Amino acid sequence: xxxxxxxxxxxxxxxxxxxxxxxxxxxxxxxxxxxxxxxxxxxxxxxxxxxxxxxxxxxxxxxxxxxxxxxxxxxxxxxxxxxxxxxxxxxxxxxxxxxxxxxxxxxxxxxxxxxxxxxxxxxxxxxxxxxxxxxxxxxxxxxxxxxxxxxxxxxxxxxxxxxxxxxxxxxxxxxxxxxxxxxxxxxxxxxxxxxxxxxxxxxxxxxxxxxxxxxxxxxxxxxxxxxxxxxxxxxxxxxxxxxxxxxxxxxxxxxxxxxxxxxxxxxxxxxxxxxxxxxxxxxxxxxxxxxxxxxxxxxxxxxxxxxxxxxxxxxxxxxx
Amino acid sequence: xxxxxxxxxxxxxxxxxxxxxxxxxxxxxxxxxxxxxxxxxxxxxxxxxxxxxxxxxxxxxxxxxxxxxxxxxxxxxxxxxxxxxxxxxxxxxxxxxxxxxxxxxxxxxxxxxxxxxxxxxxxxxxxxxxxxxxxxxxxxxxxxxxxxxxxxxxxxxxxxxxxxxxxxxxxxxxxxxxxxxxxxxxxxxxxxxxxxxxxxxxxxxxxxxxxxxxxxxxxxxxxxxxxxxxxxxxxxxxxxxxxxxxxxxxxxxxxxxxxxxxxxxxxxxxxxxxxxxxxxxxxxxxxxxxxxxxxxxxxxxxxxxxxxxxxxxxxxxxxxxxxxxxxxxxxxxxxxxxxxxxxxxxxxxxxxxxxxxxxxxxxxxxxxxxxxxxxxxxxxxxxxxxxxxxxxxxxxxxxxxxxxxxxxxxxxxxxxxxxxxxxxxxxxxxxxxxxxxxxxxxxxxxxxxxxxxxxxxxxxxxxxxxxxxxxxxxxxxxxxxxxxxxxxxxxxxxxxxxxxxxxxxxxxxxxxxxxxxxxxxxxxxxxxxxxxxxxxxxxxxxxxxxxxxxxxxxxxxxxxxxxxxxxxxxxxxxxxxxxxxxxxxxxxxxxxxxxxxxxxxxxxxxxxxxxxxxxxxxxxxxxxxxxxxxxxxxxxxxxxxxxxxx
Numbered sequence: 001x002x003x004x005x006x007x008x009x010x011x012x013x014x015x016x017x018x019x020x021x022x023x024x025x026x027x028x029x030x031x032x033x034x035x036x037x038x039x040x041x042x043x044x045x046x047x048x049x050x051x052x053x054x055x056x057x058x059x060x061x062x063x064x065x066x067x068x069x070x071x072x073x074x075x076x077x078x079x080x081x082x083x084x085x086x087x088x089x090x091x092x093x094x095x096x097x098x099x100x101x102x103x104x105x106x107x108x109x110x111x112x113x114x115x116x117x118x119x120x121x122x123x124x125x126x127x128x129x130x131x132x133x134x135x136x137x138x139x140x141x142x143x144x145x146x147x148x149x150x151x152x153x154x155x156x157x158x159x160x161x162x163x164x165x166x167x168x169x170x171x172x173x174x175x176x177x178x179x180x181x182x183x184x185x186x187x188x189x190x191x192x193x194x195x196x197x198x199x200x201x202x203x204x205x206x207x208x209x210x211x212x213x214x215x216x217x218x219x220x221x222x223x224x225x226x227x228x229x230x231x232x233x234x235x236x237x238x239x240x241x242x243x244x245x246x247x248x249x250x251x252x253x254x255x256x257x258x259x260x261x262x263x264x265x266x267x268x269x270x271x272x273x274x275x276x277x278x279x280x281x282x283x284x285x286x287x288x289x290x291x292x293x294x295x296x297x298x299x300x301x302x303x304x305x306x307x308x309x310x311x312x313x314x315x316x317x318x319x320x
Numbered sequence: 321x322x323x324x325x326x327x328x329x330x331x332x333x334x335x336x337x338x339x340x341x342x343x344x345x346x347x348x349x350x351x352x353x354x355x356x357x358x359x360x361x362x363x364x365x366x367x368x369x370x371x372x373x374x375x376x377x378x379x380x381x382x383x384x385x386x387x388x389x390x391x392x393x394x395x396x397x398x399x400x401x402x403x404x405x406x407x408x409x410x411x412x413x414x415x416x417x418x419x420x421x422x423x424x425x426x427x428x429x430x431x432x433x434x435x436x437x438x439x440x441x442x443x444x445x446x447x448x449x450x451x452x453x454x455x456x457x458x459x460x461x462x463x464x465x466x467x468x469x470x471x472x473x474x475x476x477x478x479x480x481x482x483x484x485x486x487x488x489x490x491x492x493x494x495x496x497x498x499x500x501x502x503x504x505x506x507x508x509x510x511x512x513x514x515x516x517x518x519x520x521x522x523x524x525x526x527x528x529x530x531x532x533x534x535x536x537x538x539x540x541x542x543x544x545x546x547x548x549x550x551x552x553x554x555x556x557x558x559x560x561x562x563x564x565x566x567x568x569x570x571x572x573x574x575x576x577x578x579x580x581x582x583x584x585x586x587x588x589x590x591x592x593x594x595x596x597x598x599x600x601x602x603x604x605x606x607x608x609x610x611x612x613x614x615x616x617x618x619x620x621x622x623x624x625x626x627x628x629x630x631x632x633x634x635x636x637x638x639x640x641x642x643x644x645x646x647x648x649x650x651x652x653x654x655x656x657x658x659x660x661x662x663x664x665x666x667x668x669x670x671x672x673x674x675x676x677x678x679x680x681x682x683x684x685x686x687x688x689x690x691x692x693x694x695x696x697x698x699x700x701x702x703x704x705x706x707x708x709x710x711x712x713x714x715x716x717x718x719x720x721x722x723x724x725x726x727x728x729x730x731x732x733x734x735x736x737x738x739x740x741x742x743x744x745x746x747x748x749x750x751x752x753x754x755x756x757x758x759x760x761x762x763x764x765x766x767x768x769x770x771x772x773x774x775x776x777x778x779x780x781x782x783x784x785x786x787x788x789x790x791x792x793x794x795x796x797x798x799x800x801x802x803x804x805x806x807x808x809x810x811x812x813x814x815x816x817x818x819x820x821x822x823x824x825x826x827x828x829x830x831x832x833x834x835x836x837x838x839x840x841x842x843x844x845x846x847x848x849x850x851x852x853x854x855x856x857x858x859x860x861x862x863x864x865x866x867x868x869x870x871x872x873x874x875x876x877x878x879x880x881x882x883x884x885x886x887x888x889x890x891x892x893x894x895x896x897x898x899x900x901x902x903x904x905x906x907x908x909x910x911x912x913x914x915x916x917x918x919x920x921x922x923x924x925x926x927x928x929x930x931x932x933x934x935x936x937x938x939x940x941x942x943x944x945x946x947x948x949x950x951x952x953x954x955x956x957x958x959x960x961x962x963x964x965x966x
Contacts, residue, residue, distance in 0.1 A: 033731055044365050048451045048757060050740060050770065054792055054876060056456070059466045063446030096366070097447055098359025098520070108539070166567055170574045178574050179566040181540065268566040270539030274356075283730035 002318065003311065007304065014300045018293065019082060025292045026078045029285050036070055036094075036285065037061045067092065068286060085293050093287040095278060101290050104275060111181060112271035115263075116256035118187065119194035120249065127199040128245065131206020132238070138211060146203065153200035158193040159262040165189045166266075179268040190267040194260050198252045205248055209241040216240075243313055250306035254298040347558050348964040350942060351577050352956055354562035358538055360520040362502040363440050365449040369502035370948055371562075374398075374958035376529040376544065377505035378552075380414055380433070380484075381496050383946070383958055390661070390910065391608045391759060391949045395496050398552070399428060399528075409491035416482040421549040422508050423527050430478035436506040437486075438464075442471040452757065453503025454495060459487040490839070494906045497759040530554040530960040540564060544959075555944050555963035572937055573597075578964075579938035579945060581954060585647030588935060603935040607664075608756040608949045610656050610766055612929035613710065616698065616736065618745030619786075621779040627684035628692075629924035633670045635677040635717040636710055642930055645709045653931040656768050656917050663764065666914040670927070674717045681718050689719030696748035697724045700732035707751060710929070722748065740774050741786040752926065755951035761902045764913040768920045772895050775925040777886035788879040792872055801867020802860055807851065810867075813874050818844050820881045830896040832903050843877045894919035941965045 037060070049057065065071040069080055069091065084090065090101035127150075134146040169176040169189065180186035213219065214237055222232045261273035276295070279287035311317050355367035362372035374382045378398045386394035397403075403414045420428040440448055441455050441464045450456045450465065459475025475487030486495070498504060508526035512519045519525065522533045522542075530552070531544035544560040563571065568580035569587050582588050582601075591597040615623045623629065638652030654671070657664030678688070686692040699707050707724055714720040727736060736742050737750045754767035762769075774782070800806050821837075821844070828834050847870050854866040887895070897916035901909045921928070934947055934954030944961035947954060 033735055035734075045449070045451050045738075045757070050738065050773065051762065052451060052456075054789075054872075056450075056462055059462055060450060063443070063448070063465065067447040096358040097364055098361050098366075099517075104538070107537075163567065163570075166570050166574075171570050174574060178571045178576055179563075264539065265565045266567060268540045268564060270537045274539050274565075281729060 003308070007308070010304050010307070014297070014304070015086075017300060018296055021292060021296045022082055022085070022289065023078055025289050026074065026081070029288070030074055032283075035061075036068070037064045067097065068094070081289060085290070090290045090293075091286055093279070093290075094284040095282050095287065101287060105272065105290075105294070108270055108272045108275055111269060112256075112260065112273065115181075115187075115190060115194060115260060115269060115271055116253055118191045119256060120198060120253050122191060122195040123197075123199035123202055123252075124245075124249065126195070127202030128206050128242075130199075130203040132210055132233075134203065134207040135210035135214070136233070138207075143207075147207070150200040150203040153196040154204075156196075157262070158196055159266060161196060162189065162193045162263060162266045165193065179266070181267070181269045186267075190260075190263050190269050193263050193267075194256065198249075198256070201248060201252065202245060205245055206241065209244045210237060213237045213241040239313065243310065246306055246309050246313065250302035251299055254295070254302040348556055349559045349561065350557050350959075350962055350964060351561040351563060352579055352945075352959075353566075353568045353571075353577060353581060354542070354564060355952065355955060356539060356564035357536065357542055357562070360522075360525055360533060360536070362505050362507065363445070363448055363453065365452045367952070369452070370952055370955070370957045372502035372505055372529075373500065374529065374960055375531050376525075376527045376533060377502070377507075378420075378529045379499050379501075379504035379506070380416070381499045381504070383500055385944075385946055385961065390663075390764075391756065392604065392947055393759070393949075395500055395759065395906075400499075403496075405495075409493050410488045412486045412488070412495050413479070414484045414486070416484060417551075418482055419551045420528065421551060423532050423547045423549050424508070424511075425549050426508070426510075426526075427481075428506065428528050429481040430484035431481065432506040432509060433484050434476050434478040435509045437476045438471040438474050439507070439512070440503060441465055441474050443467045448503075453501055454492075454498035455503060457488045457490065457492045457495070457498070459489045461489070490836075491903065493902065493904055493909070494759070494761045497761075497906050501758045531560060538564070552960075554960040557959070557962040557964055560959055560962070569937070578942050579936055579956065582649075582935035582937065585649060588647060588649055591935075591937060597937055600937045600940060601935070602938060603933045604947055604949075605651060605658060606932045606934050606949050606954060607658055607661055608766070608951070608953070609753055609931065610653055610768075610928040611650075611706075611753045611932060612653070612751070612927045613697075613707075613749045614737075614752045614770075614926040615775065616696070616745035616748050616750060617739060617742040617774060618747065619741075619743065619779050619783045620747035622693070622695075622747045623775075623925075624779055625684050626924065627680045628686065631677040631680035631684060631718060632714060632720070633924045633927045634673050634680070636713050636929060637672050638929055639672070641706065641709050645705050646930060646932075649935065650930040650932045653928045656766055656921055656928055657914075658931050662910050663913050663917065667918050667921070670921070670924075677718060681720075686720075689721070692720055693747065694721045694723055696746045697722050698727050698732060698736050698745070698748065698750045699724055700727050700729045702726065704751065706929070740789065741782065743786060754926070757951045759906065761906055761909045764901065764909060765898065765917060765920070768917060768926050769894075769898060771920040771923050771925045772887065772891045772898070773883075776888045776891035776923050777883065781882055781886035785879055785882055788875055788882065792875045792879070795868050795871040795875060798868055798871065799864060801854070801864045801871075806867060807854070807870075810847075810870055810874060811851075813878075814844060814847050817874060817877050817881065820885075821877065824881065824884055830899055832899040833896060836899070843873050847873045888923070890919050890923060 052060070062071070069077060072080070088102050090105075092099070093101050093104075096104065130146050130150060134143045137143050166178050166189065170178040176188055177186050181190070219232060219237055222236050260269070260271060261277040263269065264271045264273045275287065276291035278284065279291050355370065357367045357371060359366065360368050360371070360376070362368060362377050380398065380400035381395050382398040383393040384396040386392060399416055399420050401415045401417045403412060405412050416428070416430055418427075422428060437455060437458070439445070440453070441458070441461050443465065448465070450461070455461050460469055460473045463469035464471050464474050475489075477485045479485055488495070492498070506528070508528075511524065511526045515524060522536050525533060527533075527547060530547055530550045532547045534543050534545050536542045541564060542562045544562070546558050563577065568577065568583065569591070571577040572580035582591060591601050615629070638654060642648065642650045642652050651658065654669030655664060655667040657667060659665060681687065681689065697707050697711055704724075711722045711724060714722055732750070736745055737752060752767075756763040756766055825834055825837060828837075850866045850870040850873070854863055854870070857863045857866060894916045897912070897919065901913050901916055920926070934949070938945055941964055943963040943965065945956055946958045946961060948957040
């Protein structure tokens with residue numbers, strides 16, 4: 001019951017936080033220089049709008065503001081947005097008036113979700129053993145090589161690695177398609193590219209966390225009681241060293257939902273990243289607010305999930 | 321095996337083989353790069369508007385390839401069979417072909433056009449980007465769009481199933497050209513009314529173009545197949561796969577695309593060095609643009625000095641820029657239209673002449689750049705090698721200091737590059753890539769007519785004009801106008817402005833300009849009418865409203881007179897030529913557009929520097945690929961001419 005109460009309390013906090021985040025976003029948007037209509041149409045028209053008479057321009061501005069609900073006071077705009085947003089109704093975006101944002105998200109979310117989960121799974125499956133090996137063989141060439149590659153994975157942009165992979169596997173060897181997101185073959189390169197960053201982070205965290213645990217008294221006690229390396233590490237060290245890893249996996253996963261834009265463009269993966277990053281670069285305010293909403297919600301829910309998982313990993317943690 | 325059995329077997333084998341061969345030949349698939357299409361509603365100014373111009377939709381007129389023409393295209397009748405236009409170019413009557421069909425087999429009729437145009441104009445589509453289509457010129461369009469008039473009053477009428485009449489508010493000599501664009505196409509009434517939200521989705525959409533979209537994934541691709549009911553010229557391609565994003569050249573090299581744009585100097589050099597790719601390489605000049613810089617739209621009087629402006633324009637080595645910085649992917653441009661072009665051939669370019677530039681700078685009062693304040697070149701998105709080169713040239717050749725300031729993208733484009741005025745801008749520049757959105761007479765000026773509208777009068781007048789723009793908007797918020805006393809200053813102003821207006825009308829030598837200014841409803845008639853309505857208004861709200869509108873009419877007129885009276889004689893002359901240009905058919909306008917362009921170019925507010933090249937590789941088997949050279953370009957479009965050789 002304690003856990004359920006804790007989750008309900010946290011969900012309420014999340015709700016309040018989201019409301020505050022949206023209010024701040026709206027106010028920032030409102031304070032930013034430039035009229036909404038101009039932002040959406042001036043650049044697009046390539047100066048053509050300037051040739052309209054003031055009356056004609058007024059008609060267009062009025063219509064535009066009507067379509068996007070900008071013809072009411074700011075507080076009402078925020079209220080209307082929040083009312084709809086918590087029902088996952090976001091209305092149309094400036095850059096895509098064809099269909100509501102929720103339809104665009106619904107189409108793209110499964111793709112991003114799959115990409116994020118597959119990439120994170122790969123990052124965990126490879127990153128944790130790499131970190132363990134590096135920790136167990138610390139200050140040997142194995143450690144240095146492992147850490148070198150994990151460092152390289154985090155500093156070389158995924159986009160660059162993606163281009164190199166396309167050249168090798170698609171152009172020269174012709175064993176993988178350059179892009180797409182339908183067959184498992186098409187998923188290989190994007191998943192690897194997205195996984196490299198988190199994989200490197202996980203490996204480094206795992207290494208330091210395991211080294212920290214291995215120096216604890218209870219590990220010495222386990223060895224003193226005659227435990228083998230394998231038994232001590234698997235039974236005592238690994239589980240406890242996983243706690244910091246869980247902490248970083250949650251937010252990493254949330255950011256993967258929007259942080260894969262370059263990879264999506266490169267490999268023509270129709271995910272959320274493209275949508276949300278374009279929102280910022282094109283000042284597509286309805287989409288910008290919605291991406292803030294989705295990203296905030298994802299990070300907060302992931303953090304909640306991580307906190308709940310703590311309880312299962314570490315019996316000392318109790319939620320009141 | 322019996323003889324009969326053998327014959328049956330042979331027939332079966334033959335049929336199987338034949339069907340295999342036939343199928344093999346039948347399915348001609350072409351994969352091409354394309355802009356990421358966010359939907360298929362043709363009237364929005366998004367990537368689909370390019371697809372709607374001749375591939376999935378067709379209008380009365382369309383584009384056909386014309387390598388020598390502006391934009392590489394010529395306007396040809398598509399659904400129109402013939403047309404006639406009234407003497408005043410305000411009533412256009414089109415006879416339609418009788419054999420054109422929608423993809424569901426319904427005939428395409430004049431009623432489809434009438435209904436569609438009225439639908440686009442109706443308040444049902446409040447966010448129609450009307451500046452991008454022909455409807456803005458149709459009689460009563462703005463009243464209909466604002467909701468003040470019923471859509472049925474729009475000046476479009478099907479006289480019968482195959483005759484369409486379009487009545488315009490003002491003469492337009494380029495309606496044929498305007499009717500080629502995406503907003504000029506009809507949509508299928510029954511399917512739109514059956515599902516107003518989703519009629520455009522693949523599987524539901526009914527089109528009248530040569531190809532039907534059958535699948536679409538934003539961010540990934542779209543598949544188009546031949547429209548079996550299409551009647552008209554088209555190539556032999558059965559299926560087109562449009563791929564959005566990705567590494568175009570690598571996709572091409574991996575055999576996943578049949579053509580790809582070259583996007584960087586590195587790719588360009590790689591292609592030229594490759595024996596196979598170099599044979600498949602093509603390029604063309606993007607003549608519908610000009611790339612260069614413009615003075616900032618702020619209010620620093622320093623920009624009033626034409627010798628300074630001229631000196632800067634003459635001190636840039638455009639050849640070197642194109643060779644060293646742009647890697648040969650552009651040609652030097654010292655006039656708004658390039659050489660070997662019907663307009664460009666008649667224009668005089670800005671020479672690269674450092675000595676003359678230095679002399680001009682000295683005459684401007686800044687010998688060797690001394691005494692000139694540091695100017696600012698606004699850019700966006702990080703480094704811009706072209707701007708760095710220009711700034712370096714000015715420093716090296718003229719001793720002028722210009723700093724580069726990076727501005728956030730939305731702010732840059734909408735508050736510095738394209739607005740009428742930028743009160744916050746310091747003395748300096750922004751880059752400008754001035755494009756034609758489509759073939760139309762006004763666009764022959766390629767936005768350089770902003771020189772006349774927003775630049776070429778003294779700073780004090782520019783500033784006042786900006787204030788009047790603000791006042792015009794402010795009138796809507798004013799709360800007064802309930803008494804005669806409130807009208808007194810307005811009536812006085814009306815009379816003063818009337819005298820000024822009469823003076824302009826009487827002295828302006830260009831009859832076309834005068835005709836435009838005196839076309840009803842005249843501003844003072846509008847004012848007088850509002851005053852009369854105010855007198856009989858019943859509520860305070862109505863009274864205030866009429867008073868506000870009258871104030872706006874006067875502010876608008878005041879802005880015009882301020883502009884007219886302060887415009888430089890050269891720009892005034894340019895505007896007269898502009899009038900002469902836009903008041904004749906497109907083909908005739910092309911012949912005289914250079915007069916206005918030359919005058920505006922020689923004011924040096926908007927300065928051309930280079931013209932980008934479109935570069936691509938394509939399979940030797942692929943023919944009929946049309947380059948899109950207008951403002952979204954470069955890219956490919958109008959796929960009905962595609963042919964795949966066996």
